[in-house]
Amino acid sequence: MKIPAYQTPELRRKNVRLAWVLAGLALFFLVTSFPFWTGLFRIVGTQAMQ
Amino acid sequence: MSTTTMTHDEAHHHEAPKGWRRWLFSTNHKDIGTLYLLFALTMLFLGGASAMLIRLELFQPGIQLLDPDLYNNLVTNHALIMIFGAVMPAAAGLANWMIPMMIGAPDMALPRMNNLSFWVLPAAATMLILSFVVPFFPGGGTQINTGWTLYPPLSVQVGMSMDFLIFAIHLLGISSVLASINIIVTLLNMRAPGMTLLKMPMFCWTWLVTAFLLILVVPVLAGGVTMLLFDRHFGTSFFDAAGGGDPVLFQHLFWFFGHPEVYILLLPSIGVLSHVIPAFSRKPLFGYNSMVGAMLAVATIGMVVWAHHQYTVGMSLGAVTYFMIGTILISIPVGLMIFNFIATMWRGSMTFETPMLFAVGIVLMFTFGGLSGVMLAVVPADMQYHDSMFVVAHFHYVLMPGAVFGLFAGVFYWLPKWTGHMYDEKLGKIFFWINVISFNITFFPQHFLGLAGMPRRIVDYNVMFTEFNVISSVGAMIFGLSHLLFLYIVIKTIRGGKKAESRAWEGAKGLEWELDSPPAFHTWTVAPQIK
Numbered sequence: 001m002k003i004p005a006y007q008t009p010e011l012r013r014k015n016v017r018l019a020w021v022l023a024g025l026a027l028f029f030l031v032t033s034f035p036f037w038t039g040l041f042r043i044v045g046t047q048a049m050q
Numbered sequence: 051m052s053t054t055t056m057t058h059d060e061a062h063h064h065e066a067p068k069g070w071r072r073w074l075f076s077t078n079h080k081d082i083g084t085l086y087l088l089f090a091l092t093m094l095f096l097g098g099a100s101a102m103l104i105r106l107e108l109f110q111p112g113i114q115l116l117d118p119d120l121y122n123n124l125v126t127n128h129a130l131i132m133i134f135g136a137v138m139p140a141a142a143g144l145a146n147w148m149i150p151m152m153i154g155a156p157d158m159a160l161p162r163m164n165n166l167s168f169w170v171l172p173a174a175a176t177m178l179i180l181s182f183v184v185p186f187f188p189g190g191g192t193q194i195n196t197g198w199t200l201y202p203p204l205s206v207q208v209g210m211s212m213d214f215l216i217f218a219i220h221l222l223g224i225s226s227v228l229a230s231i232n233i234i235v236t237l238l239n240m241r242a243p244g245m246t247l248l249k250m251p252m253f254c255w256t257w258l259v260t261a262f263l264l265i266l267v268v269p270v271l272a273g274g275v276t277m278l279l280f281d282r283h284f285g286t287s288f289f290d291a292a293g294g295g296d297p298v299l300f301q302h303l304f305w306f307f308g309h310p311e312v313y314i315l316l317l318p319s320i321g322v323l324s325h326v327i328p329a330f331s332r333k334p335l336f337g338y339n340s341m342v343g344a345m346l347a348v349a350t351i352g353m354v355v356w357a358h359h360q361y362t363v364g365m366s367l368g369a370v371t372y373f374m375i376g377t378i379l380i381s382i383p384v385g386l387m388i389f390n391f392i393a394t395m396w397r398g399s400m401t402f403e404t405p406m407l408f409a410v411g412i413v414l415m416f417t418f419g420g421l422s423g424v425m426l427a428v429v430p431a432d433m434q435y436h437d438s439m440f441v442v443a444h445f446h447y448v449l450m451p452g453a454v455f456g457l458f459a460g461v462f463y464w465l466p467k468w469t470g471h472m473y474d475e476k477l478g479k480i481f482f483w484i485n486v487i488s489f490n491i492t493f494f495p496q497h498f499l500g501l502a503g504m505p506r507r508i509v510d511y512n513v514m515f516t517e518f519n520v521i522s523s524v525g526a527m528i529f530g531l532s533h534l535l536f537l538y539i540v541i542k543t544i545r546g547g548k549k550a551e552s553r554a555w556e557g558a559k560g561l562e563w564e565l566d567s568p569p570a571f572h573t574w575t576v577a578p579q580i581k
Binding site for chain 2: 007011014015016018019022023025026027029030031033034035
């Protein structure tokens with residue numbers, strides 16, 4: 001795959017790495033929007049009470 | 051993955067490709083910016099047409115043209131088209147065009163992803179339009195009569211058009227998140243040497259904050275509508291109380307996205323103003339650092355006050371008190387921004403070309419919209435105003451001046467740079483005055499309608515509301531048609547006109563004004579040094 005001259009391989013790696021980090025952040029917010037954590041809190045709470 | 055580096059000539063000195071391939075396969079930030087802007091303009095007319103139909107129906111009491119479900123389907127589509135189809139892509143178009151030129155970068159950091167971000171949009175728009183059209187066909191099911199908020203249980207009961215809409219929202223979200231990732235990477239990694247974050251042009255700062263907001267909140271909407279889809283088709287009960295779910299959960303998820311969305315629409319226009327006002331006041335922006343701080347404060351507080359849209363749903367006193375105080379607190383950083391704009395104009399050598407007219411209009415009218423927002427933030431008052439036409443008036447005063455007029459200011463400000471021609475200033479000013487006056491005729495009376503008790507999202511109304519509705523509808527027709535003049539001005543400028551200089555405006559500052567008008571296909575092949 002060709003990469004343009006204005007992006008050295010190091011800069012391109014840096015760009016792609018940051019893009020993946022941001023995509024991970026978006027994915028985290030997507031996953032946590034599903035309310036599974038309410039059940040998790042309940043389980044943790046129940047365990048703590050015992 | 052193996053990579054090879056293109057030679058300098060290959061990468062930068064070739065001419066623009068010809069024909070449809072130039073646009074379909076484009077990785078050039080200017081071409082993709084143009085595509086975004088053309089797409090937004092198309093959707094503006096589509097969304098505008100639906101708004102004019104709504105106002106035609108409300109011209110008189112009784113049912114004139116639209117049955118109640120079709121009316122609410124138009125309300126739903128108008129909102130979604132304007133927000134996701136017109137304002138956000140227009141802001142992304144400005145970002146694509148201007149950010150690389152402003153920070154001295156040759157292009158966006160991830161050019162192929164940039165292409166994908168745009169080309170997902172027409173597919174999303176098709177799905178969105180299909181969601182409107184499908185109910186007209188045999189077996190198409192009921193219309194989407196939920197409004198853009200898509201609250202269950204109604205949204206679970208709507209016909210298959212809702213599935214088209216959910217898919218459209220997913221595609222729009224993917225496009226927004228990809229574009230945001232690209233913008234953040236470009237701004238953090240591609241700035242010219244010497245351009246520290248606190249030397250970055252304010253438009254870039256506003257987009258940095260906007261892009262982070264998008265990445266944080268759009269996935270939550272995607273999660274919400276995915277659960278809606280599951281409730282509709284796969285037997286889950288996320289929002290069904292009978293199955294142990296909670297319909298209010300959807301409201302929380304929706305507004306966790308929906309309230310920051312206001313700032314997503316608003317901040318790029320604040321960025322435009324931060325360039326237009328100094329340029330036409332011939333003074334540097336007052337309080338650059340405080341503007342950055344105010345923006346960060348708006349974004350941070352804006353993320354945690356979403357439930358002021360849900361006061362009437364029955365939250366605890368502690369919760370509504372928290373959301374009320376948090377919401378009112380936002381007026382402090384927003385007020386600081388407005389103060390900085392006024393302080394920039396103070397004793398400036400001001401001239402009032404079209405972008406500046408829009409900027410001054412924004413400062414006045416957006417402040418007014420913000421004040422009615424403070425009224426709505428107060429819990430006992432909101433109990434009266436909730437779901438009334440007052441809310442419609444409020445958010446149009448926030449979003450039209452705050453977002454759309456800001457984009458108009460940006461287009462008029464940078465059109466000479468993009469096209470190489472000055473636009474017709476006289477026509478520009480005529481457009482401004484018709485647009486602003488008709489906007490106020492349309493929406494100002496709606497405050498009174500709401501205070502007098504006229505609910506929104508209802509096709510019919512009591513005869514006591516007739517006079518203000520007639521005024522509002524007449525204003526809306528003029529307002530809608532005035533955008534044809536905007537289209538004419540843009541086409542006329544593209545086709546010719548007085549040649550624009552590199553620095554099209556005497557007071558304009560920034561790297562983008564050091565480039566030719568129009569700029570070459572590839573710019574900043576050698577990064578500028580910032581002192």
